[in-house]
Amino acid sequence: MTPAPAPSLLAFDGSGIDGGLYTDVTDAAHRTPHWLDHAVLLWSDYGLAVFAVLMLAGWWAARRRGAADTARALAVPVATVLAYGVNSVVKALVAEDRPCISLPHTPTLEACPGAGDWSFPSNHTVVAFAAAAALLVVDRRIGAVAVLAAVAMGASRVWIGVHYPHDVLAGALVGVAVGLPLTLAARRAAPLVERARGTALAPLLGTP
Incomplete structure (x- = not known):
């Protein structure tokens, strides 16, 4: 584990909200088998690709x-990107230090992000839940898989030590x-899709 950067004097310290729960989770992570921690790390870092497939x-x-x-399905990536943009604004406004900065003696599986890489809300969780909620509208079975994946993504961010639980809940x-x-x-936008189905875009938009 790399040393945590010095906290910013202007940043919000969220450890008073659920820092105890955060340390309970990170402590548990260090008592589990190495293969499980490795799997969680891989999911946390690369699992968002699963949502693109979904x-x-x-x-x-x-x-x-x-x-x-079809219009709703096409809107899913747009809604997800917009959710990420909204979250980026919230992050900048709140400016909460990462828990590994506010609680520097807590061991984490992931190297601590640098100062200024704000914690609240969790970007990974926002993207995962925006995609999952949108996919539920499009297809319930696919959406159900996405919801489970989103919950796993949010939990993994706390498990590896880069977010507080409240960052994930807010995300x-x-x-x-x-x-x-x-x-x-x-x-x-259904009328636009219907008209476009009569153009060269038909292979992408399909037919009822």
Whole structure:
């Protein structure tokens, strides 16, 4: 584990909210088998790629249904990117130090991000839950898989030591709050999709 950077004097210290729970989780991580920690690290670092695959699956399934369903499927990545953008603004406004900075003597599986790489809310969790909420609108079975993957992603961020539990909870709320309504509203673009199905875009948009 690399030494934690010095905390910023202007940053918010979130350890008073659930720092105890955070240290309980990171302590547990150091008592589990190495293979499990390695698997969690891999999932935490690369698991977002799974959501891209699920988005493709949602789009492929929606191509065989109505234009409104296709419009919603096409909106999933857009809603996810917008959720990430909203979260970036919240991060900058709150400016919460990472727990590995505020609690420097707590052992973590992941190297501590540098000062200025804010903690609240968790970007990974926002992206995962925005995608999951949006995919639930598109296809319940695919969405259910995405929800389980999103929960695993959020938990992994605390497990490896880069986020407090409240960072993950807030990230889930932001992701759902942005991803769900935007995807529901995308059905209004159904007439555009219907017209586009008569153009060269038909192979991408499919037919009912």
